[in-house]
Amino acid sequence: MTELHEHLFRREAGRLVATLTRILGVEHLALAEDVVQDAFCRALEVWPFRGVPDNPSAWLMATAKHRALDALRRERTARMLAPELARVLESDEQLFTEESLRDDQLRMMFSCCHPRLSEAAQVALMLHILCGFSVDEVAGAFVSTHAGVEKRITRAKNVLAQSQRLFEIADARDFATRLPAVHRALYLLFNEGYHGASPESAVRAELCREALRLTGLLLEHPVAATPATCALAALMCLDAARLPARLDAAGHLSVLAGQDRSRWDADLMAEGQRLLERSASGPELTEYHVEAAIAAVHASAPRLEETNWGQVVSLYDTLLAIRPSPVVALNRAIAVAQRDGAERGLAAIAAIADRERLAGYPFYHAALGDLELRRGKGETARGHFAAALALARNAMERHFLEQRMEACDAGKADLAWQPGPTCR
Amino acid sequence: MSEFIYLYRSTNEASRAAMGSPEQMQKSMQTWMVWMQQLADKGHIKNPGHPLERSGKLVKGKQRTITDGPYAESKDIIGGYTLVEARDLAEAVELSKGCPILEGGGVVEVRPVLQTGM
Numbered sequence: 211m212t213e214l215h216e217h218l219f220r221r222e223a224g225r226l227v228a229t230l231t232r233i234l235g236v237e238h239l240a241l242a243e244d245v246v247q248d249a250f251c252r253a254l255e256v257w258p259f260r261g262v263p264d265n266p267s268a269w270l271m272a273t274a275k276h277r278a279l280d281a282l283r284r285e286r287t288a289r290m291l292a293p294e295l296a297r298v299l300e301s302d303e304q305l306f307t308e309e310s311l312r313d314d315q316l317r318m319m320f321s322c323c324h325p326r327l328s329e330a331a332q333v334a335l336m337l338h339i340l341c342g343f344s345v346d347e348v349a350g351a352f353v354s355t356h357a358g359v360e361k362r363i364t365r366a367k368n369v370l371a372q373s374q375r376l377f378e379i380a381d382a383r384d385f386a387t388r389l390p391a392v393h394r395a396l397y398l399l400f401n402e403g404y405h406g407a408s409p410e411s412a413v414r415a416e417l418c419r420e421a422l423r424l425t426g427l428l429l430e431h432p433v434a435a436t437p438a439t440c441a442l443a444a445l446m447c448l449d450a451a452r453l454p455a456r457l458d459a460a461g462h463l464s465v466l467a468g469q470d471r472s473r474w475d476a477d478l479m480a481e482g483q484r485l486l487e488r489s490a491s492g493p494e495l496t497e498y499h500v501e502a503a504i505a506a507v508h509a510s511a512p513r514l515e516e517t518n519w520g521q522v523v524s525l526y527d528t529l530l531a532i533r534p535s536p537v538v539a540l541n542r543a544i545a546v547a548q549r550d551g552a553e554r555g556l557a558a559i560a561a562i563a564d565r566e567r568l569a570g571y572p573f574y575h576a577a578l579g580d581l582e583l584r585r586g587k588g589e590t591a592r593g594h595f596a597a598a599l600a601l602a603r604n605a606m607e608r609h610f611l612e613q614r615m616e617a618c619d620a621g622k623a624d625l626a627w628q629p630g631p632t633c634r
Numbered sequence: 635m636s637e638f639i640y641l642y643r644s645t646n647e648a649s650r651a652a653m654g655s656p657e658q659m660q661k662s663m664q665t666w667m668v669w670m671q672q673l674a675d676k677g678h679i680k681n682p683g684h685p686l687e688r689s690g691k692l693v694k695g696k697q698r699t700i701t702d703g704p705y706a707e708s709k710d711i712i713g714g715y716t717l718v719e720a721r722d723l724a725e726a727v728e729l730s731k732g733c734p735i736l737e738g739g740g741v742v743e744v745r746p747v748l749q750t751g752m
Contacts, residue, residue: 217657254666255713
């Protein structure tokens with residue numbers, strides 16, 4: 211019996227909806243979603259008795275197509291439209307090649323990044339349509355309420371439907387104009403997984419994986435595989451390589467300094483390095499290039515002490531010039547502390563122009579605590595960790611910070627903190 | 635060994651709810667496949683049976699009155715059946731307890747096949 215491929219339905223949901231929406235027209239997005247859901251239900255009814263078909267993707271696509279045809283024949287208002295669409299649906303097997311499925315997903319990805327939508331709405335829409343996340347699952351990913359996410363997604367779908375047509379990926383100029391927004395949305399999706407504010411950790415790696423998969427679709431497309439796309443993919447691979455070590459054996463959050471580097475994923479690391487080299491063509495230096503380069507410096511250090519902190523500091527300087535943000539400045543200050551000592555690090559934090567914007571960010575207080583602890587001010591450090599603890603967003607962060615407070619009591623300063631992906 | 639029929643019954647709402655998101659469907663599917671496979675591995679499956687459409691026609695009485703499926707207001711609709719082999723009714727019932735349909739509030743009706751010629 212054919213095995214059920216992991217995440218088959220999630221994968222297929224995105225592919226099928228994207229392709230059917232292209233055929234039926236973007237105004238029929240809801241119909242596309244319905245028939246895909248129907249096809250899945252049918253699979254759930256049939257496969258337990260007959261086994262998983264040899265080609266589950268083709269089975270689901272054929273079933274969804276038939277459902278779409280039935281629906282079009284039933285729908286009075288679409289009767290004028292139906293014969294034409296029916297002809298397309300019935301005739302053309304060529305519509306469903308691997309390449310066309312990929313292009314359909316790209317079309318949908320670019321459509322989701324409509325300029326009338328906020329970045330948060332773009333990411334939510336991508337997760338929902340292309341990654342098959344239910345409203346509840348999207349809400350879980352972004353620590354929002356069901357009602358809030360439903361409203362956001364419904365509104366976003368309306369914007370999409372009103373746009374009359376899907377984004378045309380064949381137009382090179384439009385493509386280049388929209389690509390940065392797509393990069394940004396994918397970056398935010400990845401970051402949410404890597405560093406998000408979820409009260410639980412279960413969905414985290416999933417978001418990183420989906421971001422990597424969608425970025426992989428860009429890499430496969432000749433026009434979309436720009437140096438910036440390669441840099442973004444490099445950044446994701448290099449950071450994702452560290453994911454297995456982000457939780458220690460007991461399931462507790464482990465920051466860069468405390469990580470067992472032998473648990474880093476060597477394949478992803480190598481893939482990231484390869485992509486980073488590929489990204490180094492052309493004149494454009496994006497924030498993704500710089501962040502990937504920072505990740506590569508960490509990746510190439512066999513032990514924390516062997517990190518080239520001077521290089522990290524100067525890369526953060528470059529990043530600050532491209533995308534100024536207090537979180538980036540904080541990360542730079544931490545690297546300064548690693549290079550020049552805690553005093554210099556604290557001075558660098560004090561010099562962050564808009565550092566009041568960091569007040570609600572738990573790891574700002576944790577960084578202060580670490581540096582105070584390192585220069586022997588256990589009491590002051592404890593106060594900072596207490597402030598961080600009050601802002602902690604999940605049990606893993608709380609546990610981590612409680613341990614830091616215990617370290618203050620014991621007068622130990624063996625763990626430095628380093629935050630990973632930045633600028634949000 | 636005796637033969638039994640499992641009739642899988644659930645309401646439209648229950649079966650729809652069990653579908654949920656693609657990831658939930660994946661889980662439902664996985665449990666179904668595993669359950670069926672385990673029964674098969676232990677030699678209990680005589681015939682995996684068939685899924686049934688949830689709609690149909692009712693032909694009734696001398697008048698041969700034909701109506702749409704009995705299902706308009708009925709609760710449990712038979713969604714499929716499987717022919718199993720077990721030592722006795724008790725074992726057949728025990729084996730049915732792993733059926734994923736029960737998780738969604740559905741019912742497995744276990745019916746001994748009437749033995750003839752014995």
